[in-house]
Amino acid sequence: MxxxxxxxxxxxxxxxxxxxxxxxxxxxxxxxxxxxxxxxxxxxxxxxxxxxxxxxxxxxxxxxxxxxxxxxxxxxxxxxxxxxxxxxxxxxxxxxxxxxxxxxxxxxxxxxxxxxxxxxxxxxxxxxxxxxxxxxxxxxxxxxxxLPALTVQRHRHVARLLAACEHLPAMPTAVVAPDEENALLGALAGAREKLIVPILLGDAAKIRAIAASCGADLTGVAIEDLPSHDAAAARAVELVHEGKATAVMKGNLHTDELLRPIVKSQGGLRIGRRISHVFVMDAPSLPELLLVTDAAINIAPTLEEKVDIVQNAIDLGIALGIACPKVGILSAVETVNPKIQSTLDAAALSKMSERGQIHGGVVDGPLAMDNALSLSAARTKGLHSLVAGRADILVAPNLEAGNILAKELTYAAQAQGAGLVLGAKVPVLLTSRADDEGARLFSCAVAVLYAHWQATGESAVKPVASPASPPEAAR
Missing domain, CATH: 3.10.129.10 (Hotdog Thioesterase)
Structure with missing residues (x-):
């Protein structure tokens, strides 16, 4: 002006x-x-x-x-x-x-x-x-x-979810290869906050050396000495089958090394549904939590696989206190184009949701990124739905798009992110090896809340009523 x-x-x-x-x-x-x-x-x-x-x-x-x-x-x-x-x-x-x-x-x-x-x-x-x-x-x-714009960096939803875990039991968690500072400190932070009881799996001498170098106290923490990352990942699966671990946490190893024994058809942790990954993002510029899937496991999912990816994300959203998650199926455009497969998949997923083949949430697509998150962009383009401009969950067309989106939110929008693998027998905490202690602690909280929902069918998170946005209130 x-x-x-x-x-x-x-x-x-x-x-x-x-x-x-x-x-x-x-x-x-x-x-x-x-x-x-x-x-x-x-x-x-x-x-x-x-x-x-x-x-x-x-x-x-x-x-x-x-x-x-x-x-x-x-x-x-x-x-x-x-x-x-x-x-x-x-x-x-x-x-x-x-x-x-x-x-x-x-x-x-x-x-x-x-x-x-x-x-x-x-x-x-x-x-x-x-x-x-x-x-x-x-x-x-x-x-x-x-006048330059200001962004207030605060992660109030992280704090809210951590608070919701205060009266829930800590999960015995197999931590695979915590032989790097962030990986070890993240597991110990989860223990300090009484979210997990870590069982450290890997090179014991290296784990202890890392702890000594950063002043971490390993008193009372179980450590199993294993010769390789592959052996540590396999042992994590064994601990789950033995009932000694109710969650698995990624440390300093590649995702495929961690998942190889988990996804095995014989002796793994599959339970029938497609395994998928969800990032839970708390971005200061967004009013609510935003879930992004799949950015870490399924490279180019088929329509059938996307059904499970969507259902997994809806279940996690409900566990985190979103009563009826609104799911936006992303593509480059918001209209169905036979030449763009992701728009056809989005239209099919929307209809499958209407027919009860996907339950617990509201699914709409295809949606472009702008009209999935911005109500004004959705209105400008003539989109009228419960999801457009209000999405709680964004479903990427493939792993590349999802991974880029999640990392943009982390590094450009200052989001704090948690990573969880769903569809396995137990929650699998899966973050990037570059993630800090805060992201790993956030992942612990998300895993605890998801496990509570699985066990009880109820969310431990109190729903939050959002105030009207300034433009709406001003009118």
């Missing part, structure tokens, strides 16, 4: 300007960083039961909103503050639509302007006062589109 300044000679008593502003969680996080005010009453997720809506906006943040009107509209660019009085009458909270108004009440030559200032919510007075400013002495124009 373009803003033009008004000189002292342009102003008259009674001139009014106003803006509206929705209080968002990110506003409060940014203000906390800038001001150093860490009062939990003003921070989303800390005021009451991790509820963003319970956080009240800091009073001085409310007062700062007058600057937006004075500096942009009245008098506009070039305005300089001289004084401001404030009195606060009520509290504003996340989700509130505020109206900020300034009105000229006095003009003092040669250039001082006195303005009445107030903030209201649905006619209720939140704050008022008076501002004294120096009007611009030269005409100026500014464009607020030139």
């Amino acid at each position: 373009i803003h033009a300044s008004r000189l002292f000679s342009d102003l008259a008593v009674g001139d009014v300007a106003k803006i509206t502003r929705v209080v968002t969680p990110d506003d409060l996080y940014v203000f906390a960083h800038v001001s150093g005010n860490l009062n939990p009453a003003n921070l989303p997720g800390t005021a009451r039961d991790d509820d963003d809506m319970a956080a009240s906006a800091p009073s001085m943040w409310i007062g700062s909103l007058f600057s937006a009107v004075l500096g942009n509209l009245l008098p506009g660019p070039g305005t300089m503050y001289e004084a401001q009085t404030l009195r606060f009458h009520a509290r504003a909270h996340v989700g509130d639509l505020l109206t900020i108004t300034v009105r000229v009440v006095e003009l003092r030559a040669p250039g001082t302007v006195v303005l009445e200032t107030k903030v209201e919510r649905d006619g209720e007075l939140i704050a008022d006062g008076a501002a004294e400013v120096l009007a611009p002495t030269m005409r100026a124009v500014t464009d607020d589109s030139q």
Whole structure:
């Protein structure tokens, strides 16, 4: 938006300007960083039961909103503050639509302007006062589109899922080849948070050397000395069959080395459904968790295989507290094109969902990436469905597309990701070897919640009601 300044000679008593502003969680996080005010009453997720809506906006943040009107509209660019009085009458909270108004009440030559200032919510007075400013002495124009965008990095869904695991039993977990720092520390972090009871499988001398180099304590941790990665992976499967492990965790080895004994038709961990992988992504720029499948196992899945891939992801979504997951089947376009196989598969999967061949969620496709996640993009293209613009799960047409998407979310959108293999006898925690301790800990939490859902049929995660987005609330 373009803003033009008004000189002292342009102003008259009674001139009014106003803006509206929705209080968002990110506003409060940014203000906390800038001001150093860490009062939990003003921070989303800390005021009451991790509820963003319970956080009240800091009073001085409310007062700062007058600057937006004075500096942009009245008098506009070039305005300089001289004084401001404030009195606060009520509290504003996340989700509130505020109206900020300034009105000229006095003009003092040669250039001082006195303005009445107030903030209201649905006619209720939140704050008022008076501002004294120096009007611009030269005409100026500014464009607020030139202001750099800010992304607040926070992974509130990771914290929410970890909290949901607090009263669930830790899973005995066969950790395969934790002979690298991130792999070992990730397993130990899971133990520290009482998510898993690790059984370390691999070169015992190397594991102990890694622990010593990073100061990790292996007291009380079971270690089985095995001569190779292949032997460690095979032993993990044996521990599951013996009932000594209820999960398998990837360490510092290739995915195909880990999965080879798991997917064997004789003696493996198959249970009839196609084995597939799901990334659970918590991206600061997205309001909810996003599941991406399959980005690690099935290279070019057939339609029949995609049915199991979709069902596996829906089951995990339900386990993570998404009551009815919305599944977007991705392609390059959002219309069926006989020359693009992924659009035909998407249309078939959508119809199969309608007929009950896929259950527990809502499936729609084909969808391009933009109209799977952006409601405005979906509306622009005339798409009207429960999934378009609101997808909880994205199903990639092949492994290449899924892997690129997941890594883009991790490295370009600062997402924290968990990786889980589904369709086996037990959850298999599968992350990239480059993933840090946080990703492995997140994967432990996801595995615990999935195992709880498998055992009980109920999710341990409380559903979260999302507040209206700012544009919707403003309307």
